Amino acid sequence: MNGERKARGKRRYVGLDIHKHYCVIAAVDKEGQVVLHAVRVEHQDLEAWAKKNLQDSDHVVIESTTNAWHVYDLIAPLVERMVVANSFKVKQIANARVKTDVRDTLILARLLAANLVPTVWVPPQQVRELRQLLAQRREMVETHTQVVNRMHSVAHRHHLKHERGKRFNEKNTGWQQDKRLSGMEQFQLKLEMENRAYLEKQIERIGKEVAKLSHQKPWAESMTYLMQLPGFGVITAMTVLAAIGEIERFETAQQLASYSGLVPGLEQSGTKKRGKGITKEGRKELRWALVEVAQRAVKSDPYWKKRFETMQKRMHRNQAIVAIARQILEVVWNVLTQRQPYRHFSEERIAYKYLTWGWQMDEEARDGLTRQQFTRYYLMRLGIGQDLTRIALDPKHPRRIASEAEVLALRPELHRIE
Template identity: 30%
Template sequence: MRIIGLDIHRAFAEAVAWEDGKLRRLGRVDMRRALLTAFAKRLSKDDVVVVEATGNAAAVAAVIGPQVKKVVIANPMQVRIIAHAKIKTDTIDAGVLAQLYASGFLPEVWVPDEPTQALRRQVTRRNQIVRQRSRLKNIIQSILHAHLIPSCPHADLCGGKGRAWLAEQIVPEDERLAIERHLREFDRLGEDLTVIERDLAGSALADDGAKRLMTIPGVDMIVALALMAAIGDVARFSDPQKLVSYLGLNPSVRQSGPGPAYHGRITKQGRGHARGMLVEAAWVAARAPGPLRAFFLRVRARRGQHVAAVATARKLAVVIWHLLAKGESYAWARPLLHAKKLRDLELKAGHKATRGQKGPAHAYNIKSLREEERRWVEQAETAYARFVTGWNPRGPKRARAGAATEER
């Protein structure tokens, strides 16, 4: 069996084969699909190809995969830590990939299936459009700031009231034209955003996991799909702490010799966008009644609200693992609110409105039913707060004293 390392670039890849304990350079491979396919056909069904995770690694694996035994995608960050060298060339890098796999030290990454990759692309496109729209708002605000105009008194600068206020402000003619141009671009991006969110809503309606996550307070369609795209198959995480680590929400640890271990800030490794979505959901959950709000308030009293938000996001990751792994809904879900979320999904996906008919989400419009559901969840919040009253995160004092005595 040969192990072939490919050091991939945008236009070409350097190929090196590891066979019988020796490295042999195979030369450069053009990254155009037809030429890459021709190279793959020269390989054997017993060969293993190793590449680093790059922007086009999945496409390379899709082309080469049918022609070889296996295509392995390596974690580039961990490969650099293991194989750091003063002398670096493409040939050396390709050879290192092959040798690391042959020795069993290659840190592999999980390759999602095609539906998960498509969902990741759609979530990324939406995120890019949202960031571009935020950037345009900031540019308009900077133009106003440059001419000593205070911030817009309305919540949305590009909304109806915000634009009416904006039209009343006195700025030079060239700046006025620039603002109008930015607003037109903002509207065009809004149309693209509507199309993408319609597709995402259809994906959410067809995904039982996403609908299950939406039973959690603070988790809407966008958060649920971002998490489903990042997690993929939850079975690859054997316990919730593995998922927490994958999302970069676990604390960093420093320990050496006989000294104690020091826990610092979260590692922030892994899927950054999904981690950000979880933190946003944590802020929303902190304002909604339920055990999650009680948890947030308890941590906030000791560590401040920002640490509490991150801790709640970590708690959400643990809850999400249990929901997906066990196929259950959130225990303290609000059924009426969840029905409204699903109905909003249907409308966003393009389903026809049924005016005059009482659907599953109609009960949410009845105030008495909403308040009754809210009181039920508030009781769960009170019960959780009572349960953890006096709880010491460092353990009983007697146990700590005994441990200190044993150390002496």
């Protein structure tokens, strides 16, 4: 709360309904009586209006929409309390037959006065920015898939067969000149190849930026624990961290599982109960990341592969993958809250995971550390691998790890890590 502003009059409960170009604002008192009649304010005028009309004692509520966070950052310093409402749950609580901007605004204000607003967590700026960056990457990946599918469609239409895995390689463009293709199809394929190349470069740029962020505050400490787990890469780990935000919000692993929407739903009528599959509530990118991790883990890790094969005996493969994803999320909660190594991995496997993490950054992004020093740095943060000098998962190509003394000379703060 801004100390230069003084509270004026009784507390008001202000509802702020956000639209694309404007907001509708109204306020009620504790009894739900209107004390500020609804007014429409254009977004470009909102800051000036808020400074003139809002009071330090006001409580304000907005719904979680695309542009809610800009409004939140603008209004929150001017009032005593500001909350963000869960749009879906607000509709469940207050399902009005007649919907107008004024009605919606007053509904929000009266729910706030009655302390009935289902709120959502307000993420810090760094979390919001990472979520936006990862969302942009997902959109580019989806567009890239659409481009490739269109190219596949042309190839299949003319029964063009090429060496597996190289059909759309930039160096393998001869097939686009096939006589069975019309001039227009060749022109379109050329455009698609250019689109594909551009998208791949942009996706790579975002990947490098995400990798760079993963070695910085506030992400580096949690990444120490996530990157040791089977199936996790930089993108999936950062997606999970961005979706979770602060692990302290979840007192139990079950709460985190419910937030992810990976828990089974339940339909009950009288004495009858029936499962409904997973709830799919919460952030969908968290579910996507965990399913991706589960798919990799059951292929590469003996522990999860055995659990998956056991589950497959009594359920469909996709159901088993979702169940594995939920169990991996419980492991995520445990390692992030207890700050401990993953007990089903050898120190050498964890070291290799850190080495692959370091490969995705240049030396500047690694703060001047070589890949070998980067690997040792995170092993020291995790408190393991003191006797490990190299990674020999492939005996033909062993990889050296820097010594602790070498890293301590560059990072003396590690002396203070217990």
